[in-house]
Amino acid sequence: MKPLTIAIDGPSGAGKSTVADVVCQKLNILHLDTGAMYRAVGLCALEMGIDPYDEAAVSRMCEEGKALVDVKYQDGKQITLLNGRDVSPLIRTQEVGGAASAVSRYVPVRTMLVKRQQEMAAAQPMLLDGRDIGTVVLPDATVKIFLTASAEERARRRMLQLQEKGTFTPFEEVLAEVNARDLQDTTRDLTPLRQAEDAILVDGTNITFDETVEIILKLVEEKYGK
Secondary structure (H helix, E strand, C coil): CCCCEEEEECCCCCCHHHHHHHHHHHHCCEEEEHHHHHHHHHHHHHHCCCCCCCHHHHHHHHHCCCCCEEEEEECCEEEEEECCEECHHHCCCHHHHHHHHHHCCCHHHHHHHHHHHHHHHHHCCEEEEECCHHHHHCCCCCEEEEEECCHHHHHHHHHHHHHHCCCCCCHHHHHHHHHHHHHHHHHCCCCCCCCCCCCEEEECCCCCHHHHHHHHHHHHHHHHCC
């Protein structure tokens, strides 16, 4: 039997990574946050003074081996590495998130990262979350989930996260950023964000975090028998 693979896709701010962390703890499997890998490439472009929207320059950066992204696990958590350096704390800003959404549209970036993600998922039971896991990276995943929430709810969560970090941004501004990110992710030419035909929709707008986790665990149990 092939290793258990769980694909969770969904828009920015839907809670994919935090939900995935808990699901993986419950199932005792690894969580590969693919979005973090794209964020690392976006960070690399910004640090090198490259415009993330300059496709030729970003592609050249990757093809020349200047944005080597890898992952290791420490105490059950993912550490994202850029050229051997732990950049986990640096990739969670709004600026890097926007850069990640831009660079993820380019073929050399996706080719490089998807190959690495598939290699890791083939080796052991794993959950991957991102924008195109069920449609491109793991089309044969054991369980596919499309996790979403309303744009307003995702903006509210993001605003609270920013407040916890000491940044007070008006709700309308955060909502505008969420909508802009959604538009960019769903209309890009290369593997746009969409729900796989065989993915199960989980809408977290009006349910709690714990309820979301339990729904996904039940779906895994029904499909895989764990």
